[in-house]
Structures are given as C-alpha cells and as structure tokens.
Amino acid sequence: MNKIKSIGILTSGGDAPGMNAAVRAVTRAAIFAGFKVFGIYRGYRGLIYDEIEEFSTQNVSNIIQRGGTILKTARCKEFQTEEGRQCAYDVMKRRGIDALVVIGGDGSLTGARIFANEFSIPIIGLPGTIDNDLYGTDTTIGYDTALNTIMECVDKIRDTATSHERLFFIEVMGRDAGFLALNGAIASGAEAAIIPEISTQVDQLSELIKNGFRKSKNSSIVLVAESPITGGAMGLAQRVKEEYPEYDVRVSILGHLQRGGSPTAHDRILASRMGAAAVDALLDDQRNVMIGIKNDEITYVPFTKAIKNDKPINQDLLSTLRRLSI
The missing domain is CATH 3.40.50.450 (Rossmann fold)
Structure with a gap:
C-alpha cells in the first residue's frame, strides 16, 4: 500500500x-x-x-x-x-x-x-x-435517474395515447437487460414490459394479445427493451400491423434522452x-x-x-x- x-x-x-x-x-x-x-x-x-x-x-x-x-x-x-x-x-x-x-x-x-x-x-x-x-x-x-426520465416521458406519451385510443410501444435502453423496461413499466402504470430475459422463454407479444390485452382500456402502453432479442419497438410494431391489424399502433424510441439530465x-x-x-x-x-x-x-x-x-x-x-x- x-x-x-x-x-x-x-x-x-x-x-x-x-x-x-x-x-x-x-x-x-x-x-x-x-x-x-x-x-x-x-x-x-x-x-x-x-x-x-x-x-x-x-x-x-x-x-x-x-x-x-x-x-x-x-x-x-x-x-x-x-x-x-x-x-x-x-x-x-x-x-x-x-x-x-x-x-x-x-x-x-x-x-x-x-x-x-x-x-x-x-x-x-x-x-x-x-x-x-x-x-x-x-x-x-x-440507473435511478434514467428510470425517472423514462417515467416522465411515458407520463407525457400516455396523454396522447389516451386521446387517440392507441397502442404505444415505447423503446427504452437495455440491450441485454430489462431492468429499465420492467421497472419503468411499473412506475408509469404501463400494461406490459417486453424484455430480453423472458423473450427466450415465450413469445411475449402473443402472450400479451392472448391474455385479453386492451379489452377494458382505451389505450395501452408497452415498454420494450431495445435488445435484438425482443425485436425492438419497430420490429414489434411491424408484427402487430401484420398479425393484429385491428390495433392502431405507434412507436416512440426514447434513445439518448435517457442518458441525460441532472x-x-x-x-x-x-x-x-x-x-x-x-x-x-x-x-x-x-x-x-x-x-x-x-x-x-x-x-x-x-x-x-x-x-x-x-x-x-x-x-x-x-x-x-x-x-x-x-
């Protein structure tokens, strides 16, 4: 020493x-x-x-x-x-x-x-x-700051999702880990989180639709980890358009917004x-x-x-x- x-x-x-x-x-x-x-x-x-x-x-x-x-x-x-x-x-x-x-x-x-x-x-x-x-x-x-940033962004997106009765996929960071997506979903009251840890076990999108997703709601928000394992928000939105065309789907990618701030x-x-x-x-x-x-x-x-x-x-x-x- x-x-x-x-x-x-x-x-x-x-x-x-x-x-x-x-x-x-x-x-x-x-x-x-x-x-x-x-x-x-x-x-x-x-x-x-x-x-x-x-x-x-x-x-x-x-x-x-x-x-x-x-x-x-x-x-x-x-x-x-x-x-x-x-x-x-x-x-x-x-x-x-x-x-x-x-x-x-x-x-x-x-x-x-x-x-x-x-x-x-x-x-x-x-x-x-x-x-x-x-x-x-x-x-x-x-992590805590990024989580709070995600929560604030989702709160704002929910306003327009509710106004237009849309399904929103919101992509957050987390290439190999779903902590931001999962805890961000809980904090913001989102309907689901699609994360890489679970994607290898089940088709999370199919599970979401099959479980009666959106039946009693006028809008839905799903947080998606950016991982290639999940397919990302754009990949999932494309699947919805092809497999579940009855849904009006939109995508928001938060990107580097999550890294910034005090x-x-x-x-x-x-x-x-x-x-x-x-x-x-x-x-x-x-x-x-x-x-x-x-x-x-x-x-x-x-x-x-x-x-x-x-x-x-x-x-x-x-x-x-x-x-x-x-």
Whole structure:
C-alpha cells in the first residue's frame, strides 16, 4: 500500500448521470487521504494519448448536479490491443500514477480487469451504467435517474395515447437487460414490459394479445427493451400491423434522452458513497474489485464476478406488473 501515492480517475463507455458526483467523491476522498489525483480525459483513449491533468478539489467544484461526465468518455479500439495497453501503462509510469479508479459499465470493467492482470495495477471499478446490469450490486450509478426520465416521458406519451385510443410501444435502453423496461413499466402504470430475459422463454407479444390485452382500456402502453432479442419497438410494431391489424399502433424510441439530465438525489448519494469507498478499498489494499451496494451496505465484488455473472430479474416484479395491468 505504501507504493500508492497517486490515483488516476477515468470514465469510460456510455455516460450515466452521477458520473460527475463519483469523480468528485473519488477526487476529494483521495486528496483527504493524502493522494495525488489525476483526471484522465476520454477514458482509456486519454490514458493512451496522455490526456491527463492533475486535479485539486477546485477541479470538481460545482459538478455534483451536472449530468454527463466532465472527464468525457470515448470508445477506444486501441486499448483492446496489447500494444495499446502497453502504451497506456507507459503513460501511467511516466506520470507517476500508481492506481486507477474506472467508472463505467461491463465493457469498461472488462478492459480494467485485463489491464490490471497484465501489468499488476491496482484498479477499483465503479458501476456507472444506466442499464443496471452489473452483477453484485443492487443498483448502478445513473440507473435511478434514467428510470425517472423514462417515467416522465411515458407520463407525457400516455396523454396522447389516451386521446387517440392507441397502442404505444415505447423503446427504452437495455440491450441485454430489462431492468429499465420492467421497472419503468411499473412506475408509469404501463400494461406490459417486453424484455430480453423472458423473450427466450415465450413469445411475449402473443402472450400479451392472448391474455385479453386492451379489452377494458382505451389505450395501452408497452415498454420494450431495445435488445435484438425482443425485436425492438419497430420490429414489434411491424408484427402487430401484420398479425393484429385491428390495433392502431405507434412507436416512440426514447434513445439518448435517457442518458441525460441532472442526477437524482439517489444517484448523487450512491455515486458519492461508492467514490469514497473506492479510495477506502485502495487504502485497504484491495485491487481488481468493483464497488457494489447490497442491502444499503458497500461491498467489494471481484471483476470476474461483476462481468461474467448475469444479474437476474426479480420475478416478483414481473408478477406485480402482470397483476396491476388488468
């Protein structure tokens, strides 16, 4: 532990509300503990091309309420190569950065795990993704804000759906996980959620129609995860037009709208706790773990578990949605 004198922070992959709160927390907790702190811009790309700045507490002032990430983020194909990672390591050594805190999702933590193993670098991950799909944590940074954004959008769409007596498919993010679609449907009072976890078991559209969908309602809203497994909102709408032409169907794709906005209190608190915990983990000589939260307690989750294990959908939530949509 005595070898660690400075910490680098980067954000990688898709941005998520609360990333700035996490950057702020890591920076201030690290400075409080006596470390130097370096902000690395544009994720792993910035590590390779030396886009690095030493941070003071002033660098992270007045950012807790801002969406996105002040450190920027970028996809980096170079980091997927051994040569690119060697270059990144050389930059770290030249800059005197002894450890990293990586804020991002599945792909970002996969890169962190490979990098840490190759060069024996202490790396702590923070789960920054709106999809909430990382194993070992009840929730991820940005998920609550995205969920609230979806709820507000669906509330507005419901006004026009009711006025025109239409069936709306609303597509939300979640390529491999249906957490946003499922919980967004419950929060907004939608009739159903079509998610990848269930699509491999049943034809969800057929089940929806067969179960008397819309019999007693003048409008219906279905949330759909964007996953190719579900077919997406456009694919489902096309099926309805061909197989159930009696329905007047419309599609709304929320897209990147879900990523933006000021983080909720929940995400600010979560990011702040996790950021401080990342510094505690380094002080405890932890390495190659993701900071998670289980039953409101901070936990350390090995990268291998966080990345490789699938996070299960709560079946009780599915049951609740079905019962309340009658």
